[in-house]
Amino acid sequence: NAGVTQTPKFQVLKTGQSMTLQCAQDMNHEYMSWYRQDPGMGLRLIHYSVGAGITDQGEVPNGYNVSRSTTEDFPLRLLSAAPSQTSVYFCASSDLAGSYNEQFFGPGTRLTVL
Amino acid sequence: GDSVTQMEGPVTLSEEAFLTINCTYTATGYPSLFWYVQYPGEGLQLLLKATKADDKGSNKGFEATYRKETTSFHLEKGSVQVSDSAVYFCALFSGGYNKLIFGAGTRLAVHP
Numbered sequence: 001n002a003g004v005t006q007t008p009k010f011q012v013l014k015t016g017q018s019m020t021l022q023c024a025q026d027m028n029h030e031y032m033s034w035y036r037q038d039p040g041m042g043l044r045l046i047h048y049s050v051g052a053g054i055t056d057q058g059e060v061p062n063g064y065n066v067s068r069s070t071t072e073d074f075p076l077r078l079l080s081a082a083p084s085q086t087s088v089y090f091c092a093s094s095d096l097a098g099s100y101n102e103q104f105f106g107p108g109t110r111l112t113v114l
Numbered sequence: 115g116d117s118v119t120q121m122e123g124p125v126t127l128s129e130e131a132f133l134t135i136n137c138t139y140t141a142t143g144y145p146s147l148f149w150y151v152q153y154p155g156e157g158l159q160l161l162l163k164a165t166k167a168d169d170k171g172s173n174k175g176f177e178a179t180y181r182k183e184t185t186s187f188h189l190e191k192g193s194v195q196v197s198d199s200a201v202y203f204c205a206l207f208s209g210g211y212n213k214l215i216f217g218a219g220t221r222l223a224v225h226p
Binding site (some may be wrong): 004041090 | 146156157159207216
């Protein structure tokens with residue numbers, strides 16, 4: 001199993017550009033989520049999904065869109081990039097069975113918006 | 115809402131020193147509690163977990179006990195190594211919101 005994969009690893013954008021961060025998992029997990037990591041702030045939840053066709057907002061959803069058309073994939077779209085979106089982005093997945101969920105994290109995407 | 119507070123870092127220790135990283139939480143109900151570790155340049159990995167009061171999670175010499183009476187989940191290790199240098203995150207799973215809530219992270223640096 002590859003686990004959780006993310007592409008790209010690094011990305012530089014100009015203000016106003018759009019892009020999609022890709023996330024895929026091969027563990028048949030129902031739950032997938034996107035976090036951003038900023039210095040001194042830990043990880044903050046952007047959006048999450050409890051299954052194909054179902055998404056919901058986390059703590060910091062503004063400026064981001066998600067969709068979940070398959071169990072495996074959960075892309076994160078930046079509609080119009082802003083410097084405040086410079087961050088490291090992590091995708092995670094877990095099995096929804098019970099509350100003992102271990103979340104498996106991808107390696108991250110480091111995004112810089114100029 | 116649910117939240118996690120952990121001690122600020124960085125924590126700097128000499129090899130073989132005793133480590134404690136404090137973590138307290140606020141939550142409704144009985145959340146599962148976790149410690150994740152992030153090594154330089156990598157994603158987060160689960161270090162240990164506890165799912166109910168008085169449970170002790172342990173892994174790689176690290177331990178943490180779920181203390182409901184003090185709403186705490188402090189991470190301890192008796193003898194740290196240089197290879198333990200990383201950022202440690204305390205977290206709780208908020209079942210009502212289907213999400214993992216993280217503390218701010220504590221950076222540990224261990225010197226030979």
